[in-house]
Amino acid sequence: MSPDAIAIEPLPSDPAPGDLDDLAHLLCSAVQAGAAVSFIAPLSHQDARAWWQSTIASLHRRAVVLVARDRASGRIVGTAQLQPAWAPNQPHRAEVCKVIVHPDVQRRGVARRLMGAIEDAARAGGFTLLTLDARADGPADRLYRALGWTFIGRIPGFALDPDGRALHDDALFYKPVAPARNTGPVSAPPHRLHHVAVICSDYQRSRDFYVRILGLRIVRESFRPDRRSHKLDLALPDGVQIELFSFPDPPPRLTRPEACGLRHLALAVANIDAELSRLASFGVAAEPVRTDGHTGRRFTFVRDPDDLPIELYEQP
Numbered sequence: 001m002s003p004d005a006i007a008i009e010p011l012p013s014d015p016a017p018g019d020l021d022d023l024a025h026l027l028c029s030a031v032q033a034g035a036a037v038s039f040i041a042p043l044s045h046q047d048a049r050a051w052w053q054s055t056i057a058s059l060h061r062r063a064v065v066l067v068a069r070d071r072a073s074g075r076i077v078g079t080a081q082l083q084p085a086w087a088p089n090q091p092h093r094a095e096v097c098k099v100i101v102h103p104d105v106q107r108r109g110v111a112r113r114l115m116g117a118i119e120d121a122a123r124a125g126g127f128t129l130l131t132l133d134a135r136a137d138g139p140a141d142r143l144y145r146a147l148g149w150t151f152i153g154r155i156p157g158f159a160l161d162p163d164g165r166a167l168h169d170d171a172l173f174y175k176p177v178a179p180a181r182n183t184g185p186v187s188a189p190p191h192r193l194h195h196v197a198v199i200c201s202d203y204q205r206s207r208d209f210y211v212r213i214l215g216l217r218i219v220r221e222s223f224r225p226d227r228r229s230h231k232l233d234l235a236l237p238d239g240v241q242i243e244l245f246s247f248p249d250p251p252p253r254l255t256r257p258e259a260c261g262l263r264h265l266a267l268a269v270a271n272i273d274a275e276l277s278r279l280a281s282f283g284v285a286a287e288p289v290r291t292d293g294h295t296g297r298r299f300t301f302v303r304d305p306d307d308l309p310i311e312l313y314e315q316p
């Protein structure tokens with residue numbers, strides 16, 4: 001198998017159902033094969049999928065989930081995670097966990113590549129110390145030693161074997177990561193838009209606009225009492241998110257004359273006429289439809305409750 005056959009890439013923030021199935025399958029096959037990855041056998045596909053879903057939904061903003069994807073089939077055949085230490089006095093440390101490679105492609109350097117990419121991601125994310133643990137004397141223990149991690153020691157009887165019968169020892173490792181130095185072209189430039197943040201003055205009114213009227217999907221919703229602030233994460237079907245914030249008494253948006261900086265949100269719609277008549281049924285008015293002189297595409301603008309221009313751009 002040539003290294004080109006498998007791509008190492010970040011897991012999309014809103015993974016496709018097939019990706020979740022692949023990750024669940026990967027976890028189940030590791031548990032089934034006796035790997036020490038937190039679970040007891042048998043682990044059902046449904047439980048494994050639910051675990052991935054909740055893990056992905058609650059990821060810290062500095063966390064990284066990488067996958068190894070078979071280019072030919074699109075299937076995920078390996079994964080590794082970087083989880084920032086929770087402690088406020090350890091902003092430089094992250095834990096590497098859930099390093100799993102499907103048995104069909106083991107011993108072909110996939111974990112070696114995943115771990116290299118995890119170190120790059122850690123460096124890019126400003127971490128300088130990585131820690132991890134693994135079942136002592138198992139394949140992962142050998143992997144980390146082979147990759148130059150420093151073995152600290154072992155904890156006897158740390159966890160149960162996947163069959164739940166006996167306890168096994170745990171091996172602890174660390175690896176310092178040299179901080180990224182700005183020496184030339186960026187090796188991993190930003191690859192897509194992740195989210196855009198919008199501040200509103202009336203949370204319920206704007207929530208209604210973005211969720212019920214525009215039809216965006218809610219990813220998570222929270223209220224921070226200390227800041228009297230709502231936060232609503234909304235997703236478009238391609239995974240790009242909009243964070244809708246409320247803060248007490250925000251200054252009004254400067255729309256006329258237009259201020260520097262971010263100008264408007266543009267949402268792609270399949271049929272602009274159909275979308276405009278749908279929005280009109282909610283009382284949302286639009287400017288006259290225009291045609292982009294460069295692309296020949298039709299577009300127009302509506303406004304959110306705080307007068308933020310939202311462009312509707314026809315892209316069949």
Ligand SMILES: CC(C)(COP(=O)(O)OP(=O)(O)OC[C@H]1O[C@@H](n2cnc3c(N)ncnc32)[C@H](O)[C@@H]1OP(=O)(O)O)[C@@H](O)C(=O)NCCC(=O)NCCS
Nearest residue numbers: 035099100101106107108109110111112139140142143146
């Ligand atoms: C541990 C694991 C991720 C390794 O994945 P992999 O893609 O097969 O590993 P690689 O091919 O990149 O191996 C890199 C090096 O690690 C060492 N290594 C990996 N697996 C090994 C094994 N089973 N026995 C001995 N050494 C091993 C070798 O030095 C290897 O280099 P080499 O093949 O040139 O000798 C994989 O076996 C796995 O998924 N196991 C189950 C899940 C698990 O235990 N995860 C660890 C959780 S912390």
